[in-house]
Amino acid sequence: MAPSISRGLLLLAGxxxxxxxxxxxxxxxxxxxxxxxxxxxxKISSNLADFAFSLYRELVHQSNTSNIFFSPMSITTAFAMLxxxxxxxxxxxxxxxxxxxxxQIPEADIHKAFHHLLxxxxxxxSELQLNTGNGLFVNKNLKLxxxxxxxxxxxxxxxxxxxxxxxxxxxxxVINDYVEKGTQGKIVDLMKQLDEDTVxxxxxxxxxxxxxxxxxxxxxxxxxxxxxxxxTTVKVPMMNRLGMFDMHYCSTLSSWVLMMDYLGNxxxxxxxxxxxxxxxxxxxxxxxxxxxxxxxxxxxxxPSSVSQGVLLLAGxxxxFSGSQPQDPLEMxxxxxxxxxxxxxxxxxxxxxxxQITFTLYHKSDSWSKQTNVxxxxxxxxxSSLMLSLGAKNNTHDxxxxxxNxxxxxxxxxxxxxxxxxxxYILHLPD
Numbered sequence: 001m002a003p004s005i006s007r008g009l010l011l012l013a014g015x016x017x018x019x020x021x022x023x024x025x026x027x028x029x030x031x032x033x034x035x036x037x038x039x040x041x042x043k044i045s046s047n048l049a050d051f052a053f054s055l056y057r058e059l060v061h062q063s064n065t066s067n068i069f070f071s072p073m074s075i076t077t078a079f080a081m082l083x084x085x086x087x088x089x090x091x092x093x094x095x096x097x098x099x100x101x102x103x104q105i106p107e108a109d110i111h112k113a114f115h116h117l118l119x120x121x122x123x124x125x126s127e128l129q130l131n132t133g134n135g136l137f138v139n140k141n142l143k144l145x146x147x148x149x150x151x152x153x154x155x156x157x158x159x160x161x162x163x164x165x166x167x168x169x170x171x172x173x174v175i176n177d178y179v180e181k182g183t184q185g186k187i188v189d190l191m192k193q194l195d196e197d198t199v200x201x202x203x204x205x206x207x208x209x210x211x212x213x214x215x216x217x218x219x220x221x222x223x224x225x226x227x228x229x230x231x232t233t234v235k236v237p238m239m240n241r242l243g244m245f246d247m248h249y250c251s252t253l254s255s256w257v258l259m260m261d262y263l264g265n266x267x268x269x270x271x272x273x274x275x276x277x278x279x280x281x282x283x284x285x286x287x288x289x290x291x292x293x294x295x296x297x298x299x300x301x302x303p304s305s306v307s308q309g310v311l312l313l314a315g316x317x318x319x320f321s322g323s324q325p326q327d328p329l330e331m332x333x334x335x336x337x338x339x340x341x342x343x344x345x346x347x348x349x350x351x352x353x354x355q356i357t358f359t360l361y362h363k364s365d366s367w368s369k370q371t372n373v374x375x376x377x378x379x380x381x382x383s384s385l386m387l388s389l390g391a392k393n394n395t396h397d398x399x400x401x402x403x404n405x406x407x408x409x410x411x412x413x414x415x416x417x418x419x420x421x422x423x424y425i426l427h428l429p430d
Contacts, residue, residue, distance in 0.1 A: 049287035128264030210262035
């Protein structure tokens, strides 16, 4: 896969894509009084997803060299709330700019749906924290319409503050303190400059804190190269974990798709485009593709019946070499890159395990054409390797050669180290 991407995309809290199935369903279980809002909520989530991708493509068009980091949820919430204080064409243009079609969904339902969405996202969770907030900061000489204040409070959980913008330092402090408190100290000094002529400021914050379902060991973090672009490389701390990952190749996007779960109901999706395919990814990615990624991971099943059953029990070793195995002897190796050589040897061991698996299966198939075949290649290989530790001379060599290991290419001690790591991973609690 490509070692780096030229631009980063993080649709922070872009949970609107998931809302039709997960969040609405969750809300029905906990609050039966809002069941009538579910259909509107589902329709709005689709509009929000459309806006997220539309805005991202516009930002990419304006700047094709810098990283892009934004929260579509925050932007849509802030503008929808702002629409409550506008009239006529301005009001209509704001809502249409957020991809809402007022001939298909009444404006009142849009605001009710946002209320439902924010209520769901801000629900306390012991495993996952996601908090959003909106603050209205108004010059002390002005007074907002009471109806507007009531609607933004009821629908958007927003607060209004009277500040003296003529004293820019004091006004900045009020705004920054509000954001710092809402983000639990993660965002400090948001407002660096504030014009003395300011009369109104709308501030939105979003705070997310989650724990990986399968965490990384901090002791394994080490500095490694990060490729900012084709000509720029910097050293950054890289997390490392050896294990099984939900990863597949999407030919439509020409990208690898990696999905990693948090504790609680959240999944991070990483898209790693092939070299030179970043623009193709940006132009091709849609909410339907993301929904398909999430749906397919839950519906991958074995055929309901087979004429001759085969269960490669604990054949998890096949997953370690990726979905497109390549003979490691044909891969390029940098003799001065110790980490690369080490990973290549691990790859070579897993590749040999796959070969042994199918060799054993084909032999068992020739022995018995009528009966089902049930075996664990991992158990057989591990047992034989363990036995080799007590053997000598020709017997020792024959065991390892029978397992397709070439000791001139892969040191014996490394074979045992790889199996030690593999055994450790398989015994991790889940």
